[in-house]
Amino acid sequence: MSVDQSLVNSSRRAFLGNAANGVGLLALASMLGEQGLLAAPDDIESAKPQAARLAHFAPKAKACIFIYLEGAPSQIDLFDQKPKLNELNGKPLPESMTQKVRFAFLQKETATLMGSPRTFAQHGQCGMELSDFLPHLATCVDDICLVRSMHTEAFNHHPGQLLLNTGSQMFGRPSIGSWLTYGLGSESQDLPGYVVLTAGRGTSGGTSNWSSGFLPTTYQGVLFRNQGEPILNLDNPPGVTDGIQRQTIQGLSDLNRLRHAALGDPDIAARIASYELAFRMQSSAPELIDLSGESKAVHAAYGLGREEPDAAGGRGGGKGSFEAFSRNCLLARRLVERGVRFVNIVHASWDHHSNLTPELAHNCQMADQPIAALLKDLKVRGLLDSTLVVWASEFGRTPLGENRPGFASVTGRDHHPFAFSIWCAGGGIAGGRTIGTTDDLGWNVEQDPVHIHDLQATLLHLFGINHLNLTYRFQGRDFRLTDVEGNVVEKMLG
Numbered sequence: 001m002s003v004d005q006s007l008v009n010s011s012r013r014a015f016l017g018n019a020a021n022g023v024g025l026l027a028l029a030s031m032l033g034e035q036g037l038l039a040a041p042d043d044i045e046s047a048k049p050q051a052a053r054l055a056h057f058a059p060k061a062k063a064c065i066f067i068y069l070e071g072a073p074s075q076i077d078l079f080d081q082k083p084k085l086n087e088l089n090g091k092p093l094p095e096s097m098t099q100k101v102r103f104a105f106l107q108k109e110t111a112t113l114m115g116s117p118r119t120f121a122q123h124g125q126c127g128m129e130l131s132d133f134l135p136h137l138a139t140c141v142d143d144i145c146l147v148r149s150m151h152t153e154a155f156n157h158h159p160g161q162l163l164l165n166t167g168s169q170m171f172g173r174p175s176i177g178s179w180l181t182y183g184l185g186s187e188s189q190d191l192p193g194y195v196v197l198t199a200g201r202g203t204s205g206g207t208s209n210w211s212s213g214f215l216p217t218t219y220q221g222v223l224f225r226n227q228g229e230p231i232l233n234l235d236n237p238p239g240v241t242d243g244i245q246r247q248t249i250q251g252l253s254d255l256n257r258l259r260h261a262a263l264g265d266p267d268i269a270a271r272i273a274s275y276e277l278a279f280r281m282q283s284s285a286p287e288l289i290d291l292s293g294e295s296k297a298v299h300a301a302y303g304l305g306r307e308e309p310d311a312a313g314g315r316g317g318g319k320g321s322f323e324a325f326s327r328n329c330l331l332a333r334r335l336v337e338r339g340v341r342f343v344n345i346v347h348a349s350w351d352h353h354s355n356l357t358p359e360l361a362h363n364c365q366m367a368d369q370p371i372a373a374l375l376k377d378l379k380v381r382g383l384l385d386s387t388l389v390v391w392a393s394e395f396g397r398t399p400l401g402e403n404r405p406g407f408a409s410v411t412g413r414d415h416h417p418f419a420f421s422i423w424c425a426g427g428g429i430a431g432g433r434t435i436g437t438t439d440d441l442g443w444n445v446e447q448d449p450v451h452i453h454d455l456q457a458t459l460l461h462l463f464g465i466n467h468l469n470l471t472y473r474f475q476g477r478d479f480r481l482t483d484v485e486g487n488v489v490e491k492m493l494g
Contacts, residue, residue, distance in 0.1 A: 049218045050193045050277070052185040055464025060428025060494070061388040062187070063336040064180065064459070065343045067371060069363075070161065070203040071315070071351030072420070074397040074413055076442050077116045077360060078131045079421035080148050084440035085399050086115035093400065097443065104156055105353060105404045106414035113441065114401030114410060117357060126432030133364040136372035142432040143375060143384065143425045145492050149436020149445040152395055152417045152452050157351070160394030160417070161205035163452050166213065167481040174213035174472070175221060176456060177342035179481045180463060182212075182219045183470050188339030190284035192222040192277070195340055197331055199324035200317030200348040210344055214474040221344060224331070230285035288334055291327070301373040302326045309365070312358035315349045322366045329370035333377050336387050350393065353402050354412035375425055388427025388462055392455075396420025399441045419445045422455065428462045430494040453486035461488045 076082055090112050098108045118131040124141040137144075154160035159169040166173040174182070177194040186193025196210045203209060210221030224230050260268050291299070299305060308322040317324075325347055332343045347367065352359050371391070378384040397413035397420075419438040425431060436448040457467040460481065467486055471478040 049216060050181060050186045050188075052187050053183070055184060056466045056469060057464050059462065059464030060386070061426070061462040062386040063339075063341055063343070063383075064177075064388045064390065064427065064463075065332045065336065065345065065374070066177070066390045066392070067345045067347075067367075068165070068203075068209070069347055069350050069367070069391065069393045070200075070205075071157065071349035072160075072393045072395050072397055072415060073350045073363070074116075074352060074356060074360060075148070075419075075421035076397060076399060076413070077118045077356070078133060078364070079129075079146060079423075080419075080438060080442055081118075081120040081129055081131075082116065082399070082438075082440065082442045085113060085442060088113045088441070089115035093441075093443075102155055103398070104415045106398065106400060106402050107405065108400075111400040111403050112410075113399055114413065124432060126434075128432065128434055133361060134368050136368045140372050140375045140425070143379065144423050144431060145425065145429045146421065146423045146434045147436055147450050147455075147489075147492070148419075148421045148434065148438060149448050150396070150420045150422050150450050150452070150455070151445055152420075154394065155415050155417045157204045157394060157415075158208075160415075161203060161209055164392060164394045165205070165209045166211070167453060167456055167483055171208060172211075172213050173479070174215045174219065174481070175210050176459065176481060177210060177221050177344060178212040178215050178219040179470060180342050180460070180465075182215050182472070183460075183465050184341060184463060186339060186341040188341075190277075190280045191288065191335065191338055191340050192281075193341040194219065194221045194344075195335055195342070196221040196223045196344040196346060197328040198223065198346045199321050199328055200346075201315070203346060203348045209346070214479070215472060221342075224285070224289070230289050231281065284338075288338065289331060291330060294330065298330070298377070301369075301377065302330045303369045303373070304330070306369075309362065312362045313355050315351060315359055316363050316366065317348065321347070325366050326370040329374045330377075333374060333381075333383070336378075336383060337381075352397065352412045353404065353414065354407060356397075356412040378426060384426040386427060388429065388459065389425045390422070390459070391424075392422040393420070399443055418443060424459075424492065428494050429492060433491070435489070435491050448489075448491065450489055451485065453482040454489050457482050457486035458489045458492050462493070 092112050118133060120129045120131055122129055123138040126142050128141040128146060130138045152160060152163055154163045154169055163169050165175045181193035212220035303326040311318055328345050332345055335343050350363055375389060378387050395415055395417040398416040401410035402412045402414045403410050419442060436450060437446045439446050460467045467482045471480045
């Protein structure tokens with residue numbers, strides 16, 4: 001067997017694995033090929049998976065900033081005031097309401113209702129009611145659509161996170177950001193179409209919340225760090241000289257041509273396009289996270305450099321979370337300015353089974369100012385009309401106080417999938433509108449129920465995508481984000 005034939009028959013996985021250490025070099029090889037300095041496969045240019053594509057119909061939104069607050073912020077203490085709940089504080093619920101209900105930790109036989117100490121007030125021209133824990137967001141309500149009637153089937157965190165972010169409680173499904181970049185591509189030439197920014201202690205679901213599932217891996221969320229090297233291992237290894245680079249480029253280019261000529265595998269061309277993007281990111285990503293060019297007023301508005309109080313507990317991520325979250329909100333604006341399609345801002349955790357009042361106050365103080373600054377900044381720059389901003393979590397919190405064994409007092413709430421709140425702004429959303437109602441205790445939805453799949457269908461609609469037609473065939477079945485459910489919530493549309 002000739003040497004060339006053995007190369008042709010070698011494992012593609014082994015080849016790409018060995019080449020991974022030269023990500024920047026492969027990209028440079030492709031770019032030099034475009035300039036006639038090195039040959040490259042003819043279809044590399046046509047195999048760019050993140051190139052922008054047309055929607056099914058005219059879109060309202062071009063980009064999405066999806067603020068995912070893991071753990072479930074208490075809607076009763078932030079968005080959905082319940083005076084009757086306060087009146088009945090300490091009273092049990094009728095057994096008929098809890099008989100077939102599952103809880104994560106709460107002992108339903110002895111649980112009692114727990115009112116909220118929060119005060120609510122009307123804000124803006126629309127008169128939307130928000131808690132005193134959200135004073136900055138209260139100044140933005142005329143741009144916000146608040147949905148108080150969300151519901152889901154999942155009552156534990158990881159299944160709930162998967163359902164919200166991927167449309168299924170099962171592992172291995174693509175996230176909404178992956179579906180969007182698969183369907184529409186990205187307008188950014190130098191950055192991924194889907195970027196993830198994290199703060200806090202990390203979600204229980206981890207990377208499964210931004211996975212590409214069975215879609216090609218090029219549509220997976222790329223985790224950016226907000227300080228230091230933006231993406232681990234993005235830089236070329238130290239000690240690699242220009243001479244070594246060029247020799248390596250030439251060798252890899254020859255291998256690419258041999259393999260492609262033998263198999264005609266489009267994945268090879270697509271992988272080279274991904275490496276080309278990685279090479280461009282080596283200059284664009286460091287510039288992105290350098291905030292020194294932003295004015296002092298912008299830094300102050302987002303809360304950069306503000307004093308961070310001592311955390312009331314460990315759930316919010318500890319010291320440094322304020323700065324990280326503020327930076328992430330500003331980075332999100334910079335990312336959509338540069339054409340990135342989908343930005344996840346992830347913070348954990350809001351899972352307040354105990355110590356609810358001080359810990360929720362801490363998290364809201366962290367998030368309220370920078371999120372409001374983001375909305376205002378996007379609006380001033382003319383980006384809010386085309387940028388959809390979402391505040392969401394996997395479920396809500398119970399009107400019952402959590403009476404878990406071993407806790408000296410009842411100071412928190414358990415998981416509640418039957419009725420909770422999210423909000424959206426920009427990108428074709430009807431601002432200043434409140435949708436849906438819950439009963440007097442906040443236990444069940446009474447009017448305009450919105451399921452997770454309805455929310456997902458609506459978000460895709462704002463991007464000009466019919467959720468029924470955005471499919472991908474895998475293992476003999478056509479899959480979609482909304483599975484076999486989902487209806488566009490017309491009341492959310494502006």
